[in-house]
Every structure is written in C-alpha cells, then in structure tokens.
Amino acid sequence: MKDRTPLLIVGHGTRSAAGVGQFAALVARIRRREAVADVEGGFIELSRPPLTDAVGALAGRGHRRLVALPLVLAAAGHGKGDIPAALAREKRRHPGLRYAYGRPLGPHPLLQEVLAERIDAALDGADRAGTWVALIGRGSTDPDANAEVTKVARLLWEGRGYAGVEPGFVSLAEPSVPAVLERLRRLGARRIVVAPYFLFAGVLPDRIVAQSREFAADHPGLDVRVAEVIGDCDALADLVLERHAEALRGDIRMNCDTCAYRVALPGFADKVGRPQTPHHHPDDPAHGHDHQHHHADHHHEPALRPGQVAVVGGGPGPDDLITVRGRALLDAADVVVADRLAPAGLLRGLRPGVVVVDAAKVPRGPSMAQETINDTLVAHARAGKRVVRLKGGDPYVFGRGHEEVLACAAAGVETVLVPGVSSAVAAPALAGVPVTHRGVAHEFTVVSGHLPPGHPDSLVDWAALAQARGTLVLLMAVDTVGRIAAELLAHGRAADTPVLVVRDAGHPDQWTARCRLDEVGALAERDEVRPPAVFVVGPVVALAADPAPAAAAPAPAAVPARG
Ligand code: SAH
Numbered sequence: 001m002k003d004r005t006p007l008l009i010v011g012h013g014t015r016s017a018a019g020v021g022q023f024a025a026l027v028a029r030i031r032r033r034e035a036v037a038d039v040e041g042g043f044i045e046l047s048r049p050p051l052t053d054a055v056g057a058l059a060g061r062g063h064r065r066l067v068a069l070p071l072v073l074a075a076a077g078h079g080k081g082d083i084p085a086a087l088a089r090e091k092r093r094h095p096g097l098r099y100a101y102g103r104p105l106g107p108h109p110l111l112q113e114v115l116a117e118r119i120d121a122a123l124d125g126a127d128r129a130g131t132w133v134a135l136i137g138r139g140s141t142d143p144d145a146n147a148e149v150t151k152v153a154r155l156l157w158e159g160r161g162y163a164g165v166e167p168g169f170v171s172l173a174e175p176s177v178p179a180v181l182e183r184l185r186r187l188g189a190r191r192i193v194v195a196p197y198f199l200f201a202g203v204l205p206d207r208i209v210a211q212s213r214e215f216a217a218d219h220p221g222l223d224v225r226v227a228e229v230i231g232d233c234d235a236l237a238d239l240v241l242e243r244h245a246e247a248l249r250g251d252i253r254m255n256c257d258t259c260a261y262r263v264a265l266p267g268f269a270d271k272v273g274r275p276q277t278p279h280h281h282p283d284d285p286a287h288g289h290d291h292q293h294h295h296a297d298h299h300h301e302p303a304l305r306p307g308q309v310a311v312v313g314g315g316p317g318p319d320d321l322i323t324v325r326g327r328a329l330l331d332a333a334d335v336v337v338a339d340r341l342a343p344a345g346l347l348r349g350l351r352p353g354v355v356v357v358d359a360a361k362v363p364r365g366p367s368m369a370q371e372t373i374n375d376t377l378v379a380h381a382r383a384g385k386r387v388v389r390l391k392g393g394d395p396y397v398f399g400r401g402h403e404e405v406l407a408c409a410a411a412g413v414e415t416v417l418v419p420g421v422s423s424a425v426a427a428p429a430l431a432g433v434p435v436t437h438r439g440v441a442h443e444f445t446v447v448s449g450h451l452p453p454g455h456p457d458s459l460v461d462w463a464a465l466a467q468a469r470g471t472l473v474l475l476m477a478v479d480t481v482g483r484i485a486a487e488l489l490a491h492g493r494a495a496d497t498p499v500l501v502v503r504d505a506g507h508p509d510q511w512t513a514r515c516r517l518d519e520v521g522a523l524a525e526r527d528e529v530r531p532p533a534v535f536v537v538g539p540v541v542a543l544a545a546d547p548a549p550a551a552a553a554p555a556p557a558a559v560p561a562r563g
Pocket of ligand 1: 316317341391392393394395396397398399421422423424427474475476477502503504505506507531532533534
C-alpha cells in the first residue's frame, strides 16, 4: 500500500557531476518502487535541483505534511545544522508546511552488507582472511560523527573474516588516509582494501583514491586497492524507505548521549548548549584545500571564534531591529558587554551561562570608563571567550565603536563589526518622519549636540548648518537644543522651521512632540524631554504621517498593505 505522506530527500550537494547523477538515480529508483505516493529530491547547496524547488514541487501538488530525510550516513554538521536550517527557510516560504525529520542512514546492517559487497568486488577473488580494510569516513569536527564511523568499522569486521578493519578520515579528523594505511602496513598488512564510507561520488572520494594510489606508489610491496562508494542501489533505496516509515511512526532516535552539543566531551566543552554553526565544508573547492581550518563559509553567517570580539549594533531598541548577523553573533557569545542603550530585551534572550557585563555600570569618569571597557573586551578575548560588544543603534554613529576596534587591534585581538540601525534614521522613521523626501529634502545631516555651539572642542560649523535646507538630526542634544536653535536662528534658519522630538523611539513608551524652531528651547524644559531623544529639524517634519506607521507601538513596524 502506498504511503500518502511524501518523501523529500535532502542532499548536501557536491561539485561532482557523477555524484549528482547517483543521487538523481536513487530518487528515480525510489519513485519506481511506488512505496510512497510522492518523492522529490533536492540539495541545500552546490547542486541542482535546489531544495527550494523540490519543496516547491511537493507544495505545488498540495502536500502540506512531508517526511524530510537528510541523505547523510551520520549526523554531523549537515544533518544537525545545515539541513534543518534550510528546511526552516522552506517553512517560512510555505506557511502551514510541516515535516517530520528522518534519521541519518547509518549505521545500518544494510550498509555494512553493501560495503562488504564493494570490498569483495575490489578483492576480485582474493581471500578476506589476508585482507585488511581501511574504512574511510568523511571526518567531522563533531566527535560523535567520527565515533559512528569507528563503530561501523567494528561492525564491518565482526563475523566477516577480514584480518581487520581500521577507521580513517579524509578530512577534519585523524587518522588520515596515509596515517591509517601506514598503521596497517606496520601491523604487517600485505593487502589492503580502502573502502570509502560514502554514499556517492564526489571530491572527497576522489581524494581517497588519489591518496591511496600515492601511498601504494611509495610502498611497492603492498597491494592497495580502493573499493567503490555505496552508490545508487536497491539496498540504499530499502534503507531510505525504512527511514521514511520510521519518521512517520514518530520513532526517531538520534544518538544524543555522545553529542558534543549536549555533553561536555574533552576538547569540545565549548560546544555544549550552542547551536550547531555552519563551518567549512571540504567538498567545496571554493574553500581551497586547507581543510584543517574551520572558518566561516562566505555564504553563511560569520561565526564568532573564541578570542574574537564582535562589535555589534543592536538597533534603536526593539529586539527585532538588530540585524540577522548581529543576532547570530549574539547567540554565539560567551560574554556580552552591553551599553546603556543596547536593546535590553536582547540580553534577556541569551543562553544561560552567558556572562553579561553592563558597561553603563563601569565606575569612574567617562574617559576612564572607556578604557575600562576596552580592557574588559581584550581580557575576555585573551581568555579565549567569544565576546560581543553590544551597542545601541549603529556602533560607528557616536558609539565609540571604532575606539574599541582600535583598542582590540592594538592588543592583537581580532574584531568583527556588525552595523546596526541607527536611531538617527530610525527614531524619525518610527515617528512617521522620513529624513529625506523627494522634492523636500535631498540631504540629512546627523550632528552630535553633546557640545553646545561655541564650545572650544566643538568641530561643528553651526553657521553652515543654518544655511543648509535639508534635514538636521540632533543626537545627545536634550541639554543643548535651546542653544543650538538660537545659533541656527542667528545664522538665518527660519523661525518657523518645524522640529520633531522623539524620545525612546521604538520602545513601548515612545514619546513625540512637534514645535517650531524658535519654540524648541522652551519645549526642552518639559519633563518629558529627556534622553534618549532625537531632534529632527527641517521641512520633512511637516510631512509626518498621521497616524505614524506603528508610531508608539513596539516592533514590528507596520508595513502598509499594497493594493
Ligand atoms: N550609536 C547610536 C547613538 C549613540 S549616541 C545610534 O546609532 O543610534 C546616543 C544618542 O542616540 C541619544 O542621546 C539619543 O540622541 C539617540 N538615541 C539612541 N537610541 C534612541 C532611541 N531609542 N530613541 C531616541 N533617541 C535615541
């Protein structure tokens, strides 16, 4: 009887045309079985068809519930992180879509049997008893995935009569292919079959062949043969269908007892409780051959490495006005050094155990405080922590962000900068006022009011600003706006120029008021006008949408419906 719930087979993708062909052949084979009503296959990267097309095809045929099966031998980065992330994007694209996530394929007796067949084919009649097998897995930064390969090596040996089976890895883990071959040679092996524990052809299986040949060439007395990969075959189709049925029964067991994201394993304690982060996928030649380094993939969010400081703009206040990149780095942080204006809601959402340093509470005067903050950032980074310096708005708009970046650089600490939504633009916007508007203002100038006009340290040419016709946005000006207005009026700015003040923009208690330029000094005396507030001076203020889009409401800002 056909099962009604469709099967979505998810591959990670490869640059190998042969590998893509084998994947497609397997999907076709499973379709021909007619055990499942509808079957599609897609890749999360590198190969066609992309996952989104496969999901689109199933959704287009009216399916709302499906089984998504990661076509991987062991649960590592692809199975635990990348494929679920890609599926989450599909769920957003297709509201109402639900899926049961299947288990990785191995270890499974069917796979051991196929491996034995591939090894026998390579032996071509030579006896098993005189044969050592090097079972080569992909290799992972996830110790649990490497342990799975080791388990399969043992299972493959049991009862099959090989002299022995030793596990090895083609990337990211030891022993490497040459290392395991050398180990077998020293154990006295005369004949070795290298068996790739891989589903399909690809860059890495090719590398296994090349490394085995190289080793054989250096050891002429040794008989080294390489077996085929598992490939498209009936046993694999059986196994995929078994995983489909299992997912429908809700009978999914991942081995979490030895998962580095759950339990502290020696050398991997920093992974506990952390989301699985995308890392280097050595199948992708775009990353070069330096496969011992796990750096952030350019097409993924950048990871924050231990010892790095990320200076992150948190946006003007609401939790969801931080950038996606900033949020990802915040989720990766061990230590967060937060500004007074950094969105407080974001701090409440941190993992338990994350150290939060409130920079607003750093004692002593303001310049000393900055030095203390710099020292704090450097000290935590040097202790091997992932440090996020979370700031309000954009870190480079009156945020002293660059001072911190320079201080880290001077101490030899690497930094990552994530821009943010600045209150200079967001505060007027959240109050319904655009800083530019066609035919009204072709420029906007953001000015700090922390020093009044005439102050010896001031770098602002107030007379020139008075002559300008565009929008003037004043930050940190609650105490000085009266004197600034007087200066602008004295240099010719019109007395009836409209002014908007926005306090606590984006917060539930956002407060706004409007007046003329010659009235703002008096307005600023009112109790409601207190930091943090932004003043907007110029004709755009008269354009304020009434009511403002999502004026006093917290995020998300309303987007006017079209049509
Ligand atoms: N880096 C920040 C600005 C820091 S200076 C940014 O890009 O937004 C601090 C000033 O920013 C405050 O005095 C105030 O003028 C303004 N500000 C910051 N957040 C604000 C908010 N939510 N509402 C109104 N003004 C804000």
